[in-house]
Amino acid sequence: DAEITQSPRHKITETGRQVTLACHQTWNHNNMFWYRQDLGHGLRLIHYSYGVQDTNKGEVSDGYSVSRSNTEDLPLTLESAASSQTSVYFCASSGQGSHNEQFFGPGTRLTVL
């Protein structure tokens, strides 16, 4: 069965370190997204991609970067982790079409100390 996976599921890091969160999907979807979820804010879009070599900034992109070298993967990098980036991170993907819901990964809980 097609799926979307994230790794690691839990990560503790220190302020200032670079961190990369992996996202891998086997749906063969062109569209991939990264969100962060914080209490009281719902899900906020960080970055998204509509295909290989395409990346776009979302609502809360400062301090984050992504790259898309193939269809399956969209890793999210925190260049210099800050305590404000402690959150749960979700990756999602979608196909194209009028009724194309986003399929979500299981999430990564990141703690920055």
Added chain:
Amino acid sequence: AQKITQTQPGMFVQEKEAVTLDCTYDTSDPSYGLFWYKQPSSGEMIFLIYQGSYDQQNATEGRYSLNFQKARKSANLVISASQLGDSAMYFCAMREGNFMNDKIIFGKGTRLHILP
């Protein structure tokens, strides 16, 4: 201004009763789509139902229906005959514009508690 507003941070409902979760949205684009997602305590995001702005009828999926009132910019989720397993966080979301633009904006969510 918020694009998606969910005014009920939390709700308590007796098991087997019907539940209505409110969602209002703001867009000037005539073409858009509305989604509802469920997030149980385990954390995964589960797609429930979709309504397109040009759809003539309200969407239904099993016990879920979407009460779409276009003029009021309202897209409430109705859960019939609630069950204990319906206890979860529920998010309303919107995609604006044409269907090549798959960005979705989420509301802040409503936490639903079903009481036995």
